[in-house]
Amino acid sequence: MEAAVTSGSVPDIKLLVKKIPSISVNNTKETIMIKIVKIFGNNSDISQYTVELLREKLLNSDFNVVDSNNADLIISVGGDGTFLQTLRETDFNPKPLYVGIQCGHLGFLQEINIDEIDIFIENIKNMIYNIKKMSILRTIIETKSGINQFCALNETVIREKDLKALHVNLMINDSLVEKFFGDGIIVSTPVGSTAYNLSADGSIVYPTLDVLQITHLAPINSSSYRSLNNSIIVPSEMIICLIPESDYSSDILVSVDGYSTVVPCVKKIEIVSNSNHIKSLILEKYCFWTRIQEKFL
Known part of the structure; x- marks a missing residue:
């Protein structure tokens, strides 16, 4: 029987806690014989x-x-x-x-x-030891001459090839989010949230969460272009799509985990979470927040 809560009264915290489902974010205890x-x-x-x-x-x-x-x-x-x-x-x-x-x-x-x-x-x-699964980012770039694909653990960074302002339409699952005008866009995994994304004022994401993060690099807001100043976090099953505007350069500098290449005549860029994961071995002493404190604070 639940306790009644009247206006001005303080509910019993023990009753409230019982209603909150537990969420497990532990690494798997699965192990294999290593030879x-x-x-x-x-x-x-x-x-x-x-x-x-x-x-x-x-x-x-x-x-x-x-x-x-x-x-x-x-x-x-x-x-x-x-x-x-x-x-x-x-x-x-x-x-x-x-x-x-x-x-x-x-x-x-x-x-x-x-x-x-x-x-x-x-x-x-x-x-x-424990095993930590880490999601992989897949970037599919459609050009006039074919398809290019790249994989990344941390992030994909999209910029104009000569580092001029990038003009793209940002879409998520076929819905237009914004017309972006600025230096570039980072799409990162939870593991990559502590890499380039963090230096660009993106959010730290706990590594077991199944999400993608979109972070803007120096967005410019004007009467024609409006961009969000904060990063966007979406479920990993969503498709992030960038379409270069036809009046501007479609030659794109793509950087995946620091490896950069220029892809000319880009028609569309889709960034998705790969169905496969890689498996990382971690010792039982591992603590994500201790690692954050040791490396960044």
């Missing part, structure tokens, strides 16, 4: 040293370290850029687990510090 390992590094001395140290320790612990991408676990040794490059070189494979060892600068995506390698190897040997 085959592939290691990626970069050209820095510290990365190369760590790759060799890691290889030796893994072999001594009876893991099979291979050169092919057909592995149970793929380890990226470097910073965030190396981790993103590793994903590109393995075609965002949804089958293996990915993990990063921090040898770079920020290292927000890197889970393991160099001094934790021994603990890390012991944990994967004993299957003491």
Whole structure:
């Protein structure tokens, strides 16, 4: 029986709490037996040293370290850029687990510090870890000559090829949202919300939420163009569409996770959340808000 609440009275907080459904945002406890390992590094001395140290320790612990991408676990040794490059070189494979060892600068995506390698190897040997699923962004660009497709973990950035003002119509699920006039537009995943999106005053999104974020770069508001000054967060199943205006340049600079290319004669850009995810190995000590505090505050 529910307690009656009359005007001016204070409801029993215990009764209210019982009505609120619990929402789980925990990482999955699923684990797999890891036997085959592939290691990626970069050209820095510290990365190369760590790759060799890691290889030796893994072999001594009876893991099979291979050169092919057909592995149970793929380890990226470097910073965030190396981790993103590793994903590109393995075609965002949804089958293996990915993990990063921090040898770079920020290292927000890197889970393991160099001094934790021994603990890390012991944990994967004993299957003491969690798996975090991370959504992938797919960008489909229709041009006069065909279709270009790109994948990204963090974000896709759309700008005019010569970095002049971008003129596009922004649509979500076939509904016109705005006529954008400004430097560019970022579409980011929850993981990417702490990357370029954050420096452009976008919002931090908890990584288990299944959403996409649209953030404007220096929008210009006039009598002809009106843009939102705040980022837009939409469910991941929605289609974000950018259509260049016919009176302006349709040659677009597309940047996916920092990899940039110019795509000429663009007719339409669709950005969607890919049906596949990549799986990231995280240690049980992982806490998203602790990571935010360590890296940004």
